[in-house]
Amino acid sequence: MSNEDGRQDAEQKDMASKAHANVHQDETDAAQGTTKLKIFRGDGEGGKEVEYELPAVEGMVVLDAVLYIQAHQAGDLAVRWNCKAAHCGSCSAEINGKPKLLCKSRVEEYEGQEIHVHPLRAFPVIKDLVSDVSWNYETSRSITPFTTDEQAPFIMYEEDVERLYEPKKCIECFMCQDVCHVLRTHHKHPEFAGPRFFTRMQWLEMHPKDTESRLRGLKEEHGLGYCNITKCCSEVCPVDIHITDNSIIPLKERVADEYYDPAKWLMRKIRGRRSPKTGEIIGRNGNRNGG
Amino acid sequence: MRRGLHGANRLGGNSLTDLLVFGRRAGEGAAEYVKSNGYSTEIDSSQLETEKRRVLEPLERQDGENPYMLQQQVQEAMMEHANLMRNEESLQEGLEKILEVKERVPNVKAQGSTLFNPGWHASQDIRYLTQISEIILRTALERKERRGAQWRLDYDGPSDELGKINFIVKKDEQGEIDIERREISPMPEHLSRLFDEGEGHGGEEEGKESQF
Numbered sequence: 001m002s003n004e005d006g007r008q009d010a011e012q013k014d015m016a017s018k019a020h021a022n023v024h025q026d027e028t029d030a031a032q033g034t035t036k037l038k039i040f041r042g043d044g045e046g047g048k049e050v051e052y053e054l055p056a057v058e059g060m061v062v063l064d065a066v067l068y069i070q071a072h073q074a075g076d077l078a079v080r081w082n083c084k085a086a087h088c089g090s091c092s093a094e095i096n097g098k099p100k101l102l103c104k105s106r107v108e109e110y111e112g113q114e115i116h117v118h119p120l121r122a123f124p125v126i127k128d129l130v131s132d133v134s135w136n137y138e139t140s141r142s143i144t145p146f147t148t149d150e151q152a153p154f155i156m157y158e159e160d161v162e163r164l165y166e167p168k169k170c171i172e173c174f175m176c177q178d179v180c181h182v183l184r185t186h187h188k189h190p191e192f193a194g195p196r197f198f199t200r201m202q203w204l205e206m207h208p209k210d211t212e213s214r215l216r217g218l219k220e221e222h223g224l225g226y227c228n229i230t231k232c233c234s235e236v237c238p239v240d241i242h243i244t245d246n247s248i249i250p251l252k253e254r255v256a257d258e259y260y261d262p263a264k265w266l267m268r269k270i271r272g273r274r275s276p277k278t279g280e281i282i283g284r285n286g287n288r289n290g291g
Numbered sequence: 292m293r294r295g296l297h298g299a300n301r302l303g304g305n306s307l308t309d310l311l312v313f314g315r316r317a318g319e320g321a322a323e324y325v326k327s328n329g330y331s332t333e334i335d336s337s338q339l340e341t342e343k344r345r346v347l348e349p350l351e352r353q354d355g356e357n358p359y360m361l362q363q364q365v366q367e368a369m370m371e372h373a374n375l376m377r378n379e380e381s382l383q384e385g386l387e388k389i390l391e392v393k394e395r396v397p398n399v400k401a402q403g404s405t406l407f408n409p410g411w412h413a414s415q416d417i418r419y420l421t422q423i424s425e426i427i428l429r430t431a432l433e434r435k436e437r438r439g440a441q442w443r444l445d446y447d448g449p450s451d452e453l454g455k456i457n458f459i460v461k462k463d464e465q466g467e468i469d470i471e472r473r474e475i476s477p478m479p480e481h482l483s484r485l486f487d488e489g490e491g492h493g494g495e496e497e498g499k500e501s502q503f
């Protein structure tokens with residue numbers, strides 16, 4: 001930063017350890033030495049790691065450090081964040097190659113290690129720590145939303161509702177999408193919706209008042225079969241959704257039951273498909289109006 | 292605003308629901324209005340150029356203020372002086388701090404390009420942050436009463452006279468803040484029926500301190 005009239009200099013000194021973020025004066029007094037971060041700087045065309053040094057503050061999270069660097073050393077450093085409370089899912093990026101919420105990862109956790117901060121890798125990079133996750137929103141739109149013929153408020157059994165709490169916790173950080181090898185390594189973006197959306201479809205499929213079936217979509221356009229149950233997605237989920245056990249496996253079972261059960265297959269050939277939810281005959285191609 | 296749907300309580304959670312409902316309605320209404328009026332969307336190109344230059348200036352300037360530091364000064368001044376509990380002296384002090392930042396805003400400097408550049412965004416935001424802070428402080432000074440979240444330590448309670456008034460903030464000819472006092476139209480009968488007068492309005496005669 002330039003400072004021609006000295007005011008800025010003094011000011012900067014004054015605020016030297018008060019990050020734009022959470023690092024305040026009183027905390028700075030507790031600053032012990034410095035800490036270093038290596039941050040990816042670049043865009044879709046490429047880039048490189050740049051090392052930054054800043055005052056170490058007890059309890060500081062990686063997002064605080066990044067915002068400190070942004071306020072004092074690299075004003076144009078791109079990072080996405082909103083809540084600083086692990087609730088909005090905006091600040092997901094990779095620390096030492098693993099997807100993390102920057103606002104939930106303490107610098108101290110990495111004591112004795114270098115800290116490398118990079119953007120999510122399964123999606124195109126826009127700049128620095130920000131990648132373009134818009135593919136996820138398109139995928140989301142391709143899922144048949146909640147459909148019902150009843151009027152809310154609904155009366156439902158408590159045990160049915162309880163099953164919906166877990167998938168509903170999702171904060172759309174897309175870290176499960178980032179870590180899943182089907183997207184990260186094999187780039188099956190167009191044919192594979194990814195763990196986040198299996199979670200969403202599980203919620204929809206298990207909702208007692210939803211009348212649609214998404215099993216055919218899961219098997220065909222959303223590529224549920226590509227998942228080979230490695231559980232990497234469940235491991236990184238910041239809200240502890242057991243994505244593989246409680247979303248993916250039940251959906252796989254339903255799809256298998258619907259499409260690979262020979263007795264059912266024969267019945268479908270003869271009489272058309274029955275809705276797995278309502279039992280109503282909905283046509284051979286899963287089309288409600290027959291077909 | 293003196294009170295919205297949630298009375299004089301203007302705390303975050305309530306205003307969020309307000310903005311979701313009324314913000315959406317306002318947006319839809321505005322879009323509808325533009326469509327039905329057939330207003331020309333032609334814009335004087337010299338105005339566009341001026342605006343473009345203003346927006347790009349922070350990137351082109353050689354030297355200048357760090358927008359993040361100005362932002363932080365605004366945040367600190369507002370935390371200290373425009374909190375729930377306030378009085379004339381402290382509000383005035385806050386206003387002076389904000390006006391001092393306001394003077395420095397035209398000289399902000401951002402580094403880098405126009406691509407996803409938070410420093411450049413901050414150098415635009417700071418202009419609006421100081422503006423809205425000035426509005427909050429000036430209207431709080433003007434409202435010489437204790438009402439809801441305006442917990443003026445130098446007044447004992449709400450004033451009946453101010454209870455009938457909304458402040459409407461506009462730009463005057465110099466682009467500065469102009470506060471108009473506008474009488475509130477009486478509450479429609481179907482709504483006022485829902486309120487027990489004592490709870491809904493408060494007022495000196497009831498000796499109530501707030502409408503939480």
Ligand code: SF4
Binds near residue numbers: 180230
């Ligand atoms: S369990 Fe399936 S969805 Fe989850 S990471 Fe592994 S392959 Fe991907």
Ligand code: SF4
Binds near residue numbers: 238
């Ligand atoms: S399921 Fe978990 S990891 Fe995946 S997007 Fe939702 S919160 Fe993030």
Ligand code: FES
Binds near residue numbers: 080081083085091103
């Ligand atoms: S900033 Fe919201 S989750 Fe990290």
